[in-house]
Amino acid sequence: MDKILVLGQTALELGLVNALVVLALFVSYSMLNVCDLSTDGCFTLGSAVGAMVAIAGYPWLSLPAAMLAGVLSGFITATLQTRMGVQSLLAGIVVNTGLYSVNMALTGNKPTLSLNKTPTVFLFAKNLMNGSALQGQQALLVLFIVIVLVIVLLRLFLRTKLGLAIRATGSNADMVRSSSINPTFTTTVGLCVSNMLTALSGCLTAQMQKSYDINKGSGMLTVALASLLIGGVIFGKDKPMSLRLVGTVIGAFLFRLVYTLALRLNMPAFMLKAVSSLIVIAALSGSYFKDQLPFIMKRLGWHGKEGASNAEAR
């Protein structure tokens, strides 16, 4: 019983911290209709900035610092694709590659950092809760507060005129232009917000796991996309925005839960990325094949009379 609880808790912690990246993709992928391939690098950027600022002795400052770094990264990706003629996907890849060097430079050419003896926001919360009923649950508490705050703020933001304009840009950029709004501006703001959340997630992950690694973000985009698509199955497009936001968090948790369970069943840890790839493939191609199914059936001659007459003709 204890073991199951521990499993659930690990999944919840990882799910919550990943949920920030999933929310970031909700803004860029679901709202803005841009697949931001700089997500991996931006996550690591947030980790690096968060770790360095925390090591310098400012655990609280590390959060806004990482978020600012994310905004900058998003601004560059957006500028490349809206003002400099670089294709959207390529802009993300180029920034992602460039960020590797930036991250190495930030950490003074060290591929890993240990935060074991560093005061973090989690350590602060731990000391605060010493002796209370919630003792030892500092990670969950901190993450929970952050997620609730982010969801509430994001919900309010998406209801503003700017938020609506960002959503419309992903739905029909022509319409945005004819509403006298510049889609370049909305794309830029959307990517800045999205990357800010990704970097915040990176920062919190590094502090929670008390370590930084240059490869921390590798594969993060696919993992988050898988979570986002799972969340979309639970609360789809027809649901109110608040529910869809909560759905992304549930998606992130479910993904981590399944993964943690699979680990218990002796699946090797390196399978994480293959599993997330498979989920993304299944979710995206699933809707495609659903549309194609009638034609496939027809072709194979499985469909009533037409199939029979085809067979005769042959």
Added chain:
Amino acid sequence: MLKLVDISKTFYPGTPNERLALDSLTLHIHPGDFVSIIGANGAGKSTLFNAICGSFYLDKGQVFLDGQDITMTPEHQRARVIGRLFQDPMRGTAPDMSIEENLALAAGLGGWLSHVTGADRKAFRERLALLDMGLEDRMTQPVGLLSGGQRQALTLLMATYQTPKLLLLDEHTAALDPGTAEKVLNLTREIIETHHLTCLMITHNMQSALDLGNRTLMMDRGRVIYDVTGEERAQLTVHDLTEKFRERSGRELNNDRMLLGQ
């Protein structure tokens, strides 16, 4: 009102596909004019609209709106005073967003961080009710669920929500079934009359080009080849128009859609 001075645009210059789309065109539209524009495919009708809206920059010439030189003004800034409808009813609205959200963006109320208020909602309802399509009771539904005619009517409402100085209609009823097309056309006429809009309308239907508005332009190869108003226009028949085309362009009118649409 709208003044186009000697405007030219060539697409794909220096390639085998080079095409002169607007050829030193000069045009003056008066306030309150309702102008219908006809012409064969590729005559430059939509290109003319793109030039007015600023979808591209001109090779030569200037565009003035209300005395202001807007030749170098970006498209989204011109959209503040120019409303435009396309043939494709999908093009003017965001399908994933609700009617209310679409209207909120088109209305352009408030600052970046403003929300839709109860008063806004009430105003939206009243304006939607004027369309007489029951849309006022479906404000929270995504626009993607509406029919083509409903979407085009909504687009019309959005384009004229804040009275534009100029309304451009690019065959905006051509993709609709005849009944719906007529309804949208009547709505268009009502809105133009209520707000005293200055309007340019491209149509392939020569009869409605003569029936609607007070002035008709015929275009060919990037130029206006016939510009008619007043008494002369009142006497014109569709047959006269095809004759005029032959006379002025030196070719037969070969647009099946225009000939069959009579």
